[in-house]
Amino acid sequence: MSDLRWAVVGTGGISRRTVPDLRAVPGCAVTSVVSRDQARADAFAAEWDLPRAFGDLTTALSSDAFDAVYIGTPHPTHYVLAKAAMEAGKHVVCEKPLTMSSVEAAELADLARDRGVLLLEAMWMSFSPAVRRVLEVIGSGEIGEPRLLQAGLGFAVPAHARRYWEADLGGGALYDMGVYSLTLADLVLGDVASIDVVGDVQADGVDLEDTVTLRYAGGGTASLMTSIVTFIPPRGWIGGTKGSIDLGERLFSPESLRIVLGRPPEPPHVRDEAFPLEGSGYLPMFRAAAEAIRAGEVEHPWHPHARTVRIQELMERIRVALSG
Ligand SMILES: NC(=O)c1ccc[n+]([C@@H]2O[C@H](COP(=O)([O-])OP(=O)(O)OC[C@H]3O[C@@H](n4cnc5c(N)ncnc54)[C@H](OP(=O)(O)O)[C@@H]3O)[C@@H](O)[C@H]2O)c1
Known part of the structure; x- marks a missing residue:
């Protein structure tokens, strides 16, 4: 029923x-x-x-x-x-x-x-069991204080996929794919203090490729890449003061996590966790x-309105910086 x-x-x-x-x-x-x-x-x-x-x-x-x-x-x-x-x-x-x-x-x-x-x-990433587990691991203090985050997603979009290429249809990499990396960084690092952007943007405003470095109010840094002309593996990685978390090969809906703890030259302690997809994720x-x-x-508290609005504001600032 x-x-x-x-x-x-x-x-x-x-x-x-x-x-x-x-x-x-x-x-x-x-x-x-x-x-x-x-x-x-x-x-x-x-x-x-x-x-x-x-x-x-x-x-x-x-x-x-x-x-x-x-x-x-x-x-x-x-x-x-x-x-x-x-x-x-x-x-x-x-x-x-x-x-x-x-x-x-x-x-x-x-x-x-x-x-x-x-x-x-x-934003299905915010509901992914693997991403919820990332937040749990960070909350437990296991990898220490999260300080660095890298994430990317991109592919060479064919010309027939019109909505990626036409300004009137919201074309460009940032709003379609960059939104995932920005959301992950928001989940982990919180409030943004400053933004640096380099990239390629067409005269009509459609961004082809963006590399964004964000400094967070809490001291963390995120380095994010997105593109509609270059393949960027859909990966994410978080580095903390005691260890790191690798989000595998599906940034938007990870199926595995690798948690690495240690301090060189001692051999690291590596733990893999699997998160089989439910349906298509x-x-x-x-x-x-x-x-x-x-x-x-x-x-929903896992993806509240405030986060959606915050990410939209960030994308606006990035777009202005790219076009400037
Ligand atoms: N979460 C994810 O994994 C994921 C993956 C891909 C895309 N998306 C998101 O989903 C949205 C749609 O992406 P898509 O790849 O499905 O797009 P799409 O195949 O190009 O278009 C989706 C449908 O939207 C309808 N539509 C309504 N107004 C339209 C307009 N002005 N021009 C063209 N189509 C229009 C059309 O259906 P009718 O002709 O029947 O009205 C069209 O078939 C985007 O916002 C994208 O960011 C999310």
Whole structure:
């Protein structure tokens, strides 16, 4: 028996990847799809065996076919879609980045509070059991005080993947991929004191490659890279005063951690921990969203509105620094 009925908004790549994880959460059913086009909605509904297919948002939001939406559309569309959904009383899980500006993100957070609905940026990394374990290990003091963090994610995006290349579709590396490294650094190191940026940005504002060094108020430093023209292994590494944590090969949803303790020249103590993915890795986030909705929460403590807004502000500052 399902107590939470979901609509998926957008019939593209990420919706296809997330539907199986969303419908695998106990008590959750995907009942609807919303597209800009009825034929695409019908095709998606047939492919995934969904009872309702909507070819426009207004009709969808005035229906009683679902309680919550998962928004899987290009970044610049998120604000309008999330706002409309919350105004219609629907809970919202929206792909990263939540918006294209911190002002919009803060406005959506206020609206969620006003309407009493959940608003969650779909930053699945914050819900990954491996990342939760990273925070636990750091909290235990095992690697000492975290001081250095390196993280990266990038690949040579083909020209046909339009949303990465077109400014109007939110193109560029930072908002799509850099957002992960910035979120990891925020989780581990806290408040940013200063930013240095080098990179390549096109005349239309689409950033091709960014190398960002952040100094944190607590004394830590993060070195982050992202690119849509160069492969950057999706890795993260945290160095503390007593040891380090390596987040393996899937920064956005790690499957393993390597914890290394020691002081050279003594041989290090190495411990590997495995975190098999649930579904495609989105499941823990959707489960957390469902639990938050049932508890009447408007945000989730593992990825609160304040973090989303903070990261949006950082991305704005990085973009200004890149273009300057
Ligand atoms: N968490 C992750 O692992 C992950 C991975 C990839 C992407 N994402 C995020 O998911 C979002 C979508 O990425 P995607 O790769 O799925 O994009 P995509 O395949 O290019 O597009 C997704 C869908 O959005 C809909 N859409 C609505 N307005 C649109 C517009 N103005 N132009 C084009 N399409 C529009 C389209 O569906 P209809 O034609 O049916 O309306 C399209 O099929 C992005 O914000 C991205 O950051 C997250």
